[in-house]
Amino acid sequence: MKRPITAALAVIGYVIMIVPIIFVVATAFTAGNVLRFPPDGISLRWFDEALGYEPFVEAAISSLELAVLATGLALLIGVPVTLAIHRGKLPGKGLVEGLFLSPLIVPELVVGLALFQQLMIGMDLDNFSTLLVGHTALMLPYAVRVTGASLALADPALEEAARGLGASPLRAFFNVTLPVLRPGIFSAALLSVVTSFNNVPLSLLLQGRDFRTLPVTMLDYVQQSYDPMVAAASTLILAATVVIAVVAERTVGFAKIFGGINQ
Amino acid sequence: MLFAPPDVPTTEIFARLGEMLKDPYDLEVIGRTVGLALAVTIICVVLGFPIAYWLARSPSRWSGVFLAVAIFPLMLSNVVRTFGWLVILGSKGALGQLLVQLGIVDVAPQLLYTKLAIVLGLTQLFLPLAIISCYSAVAQVDPGLDDASRGLGASRIRTMWNVVIPLTMPGIVVAATLVFAGSVTAYTTPYLLGGSSQRMLSTQLFNYASTTLDWASASATALIMTVLVFLISGLSSLIGRKGATS
Numbered sequence: 001m002k003r004p005i006t007a008a009l010a011v012i013g014y015v016i017m018i019v020p021i022i023f024v025v026a027t028a029f030t031a032g033n034v035l036r037f038p039p040d041g042i043s044l045r046w047f048d049e050a051l052g053y054e055p056f057v058e059a060a061i062s063s064l065e066l067a068v069l070a071t072g073l074a075l076l077i078g079v080p081v082t083l084a085i086h087r088g089k090l091p092g093k094g095l096v097e098g099l100f101l102s103p104l105i106v107p108e109l110v111v112g113l114a115l116f117q118q119l120m121i122g123m124d125l126d127n128f129s130t131l132l133v134g135h136t137a138l139m140l141p142y143a144v145r146v147t148g149a150s151l152a153l154a155d156p157a158l159e160e161a162a163r164g165l166g167a168s169p170l171r172a173f174f175n176v177t178l179p180v181l182r183p184g185i186f187s188a189a190l191l192s193v194v195t196s197f198n199n200v201p202l203s204l205l206l207q208g209r210d211f212r213t214l215p216v217t218m219l220d221y222v223q224q225s226y227d228p229m230v231a232a233a234s235t236l237i238l239a240a241t242v243v244i245a246v247v248a249e250r251t252v253g254f255a256k257i258f259g260g261i262n263q
Numbered sequence: 264m265l266f267a268p269p270d271v272p273t274t275e276i277f278a279r280l281g282e283m284l285k286d287p288y289d290l291e292v293i294g295r296t297v298g299l300a301l302a303v304t305i306i307c308v309v310l311g312f313p314i315a316y317w318l319a320r321s322p323s324r325w326s327g328v329f330l331a332v333a334i335f336p337l338m339l340s341n342v343v344r345t346f347g348w349l350v351i352l353g354s355k356g357a358l359g360q361l362l363v364q365l366g367i368v369d370v371a372p373q374l375l376y377t378k379l380a381i382v383l384g385l386t387q388l389f390l391p392l393a394i395i396s397c398y399s400a401v402a403q404v405d406p407g408l409d410d411a412s413r414g415l416g417a418s419r420i421r422t423m424w425n426v427v428i429p430l431t432m433p434g435i436v437v438a439a440t441l442v443f444a445g446s447v448t449a450y451t452t453p454y455l456l457g458g459s460s461q462r463m464l465s466t467q468l469f470n471y472a473s474t475t476l477d478w479a480s481a482s483a484t485a486l487i488m489t490v491l492v493f494l495i496s497g498l499s500s501l502i503g504r505k506g507a508t509s
Binding site: 003005006009010012013014016017018019020021022023024026027034035036037038106107108109110113114116117191194197198200201204205215218219222226230231234237238241242244245248249 | 309310311313314316317329331332333335336338339340341342343344345346347348349350351353355356357360383386387390391394419444447448449450451454455465468469472473478481482485488489492
């Protein structure tokens, strides 16, 4: 190593990022009853328990429902908005862009509190509708930014050519613009489903007896009992995330997905 | 004041805010939140920048793999990531037992529910964000500039300090802002690793809102959190603008 300081800092950084994840997986396979390291023997019993534990299974289904619906809504609103920002001559374009860039730095717990007060108490909405509103709003910037990043790369002349050759605006959109946008929309959807599924701060104050999300259910469980079932559930989530990440990497590439967010 | 309950008057929230800013316990929570967020921000930049630099400049095929490994945790649930620290730092955890076995201490020390635990957890959470922001900044700087500086006789450290870091400053500022704002508002990590002994603003807010149902205090806490986040994003865009004009 030519750069000893860089190397040392990099090793510390990677240890902090990765080692805890390895420990989660290692303890999930324990045969014992407590979270201990090294684990007492190897077994799959905690995976069985986690998959058979009704609150987790129900919450997982609820979270998935919420994530898919919120993502769908966010795309339905976000894609036309992105088109308007990039292609149209929208007055106040900067303001719109600023509006859709902002939620990533808004304290989600505060948004959750606001939604609770205004929608659940003020307008008497149920948990699910309130969560859906919140998650859709939270996912909008992903849809706008990632779609925008792929749209910026597309040549507007293509669309004009289609129109010039006699295609209707609708046909030009579906046959020319949409195929160009597809990878961006796909990556936005993947990222948005994952982010919504994992969200804690926004969902936290909006839980109800009949609708609870998985991460919040897991948090509550950890607080009550200290057994390896959460490690097993976490390992399953990890496995699913790895699959999604590989799909995302194969189709659009990691750097593009996240590069679109931070720039 | 959208987060205020319809039946609590705004004056009551401001009265509560005034009380909080005098109350030693509430001040401690605010101070702890800002202090820990600052510590995490510094650590994330100090660890994240060299990693980003190395990833962006290394010709090795492995750097792509390491970049993916650094980015992947961003997609992984915070609950899952934080849970790992419970296994490591818990009373029967790996680190405590390791220290005992090595004979460094007789009894495993209290590691969980400490500031250290929160800092480790938040660093794990936000380091990928710092790496990505710095990475895109470093990738935009022409590597020829490094070579030119080295060729003109500057040492590695001097090149880093006088050439690379000033050119990548906007990316570093973005990284610091994201990490600070994230640390101030994070809930899962202070909840699992700090518990009730190391309350931060987020866990305090949840406590007011769901345990004590003290809506005025919850709203006042929300206000403090929001102001902190707006302050840091305002400060960062101010620095960004200055950097652009000078």
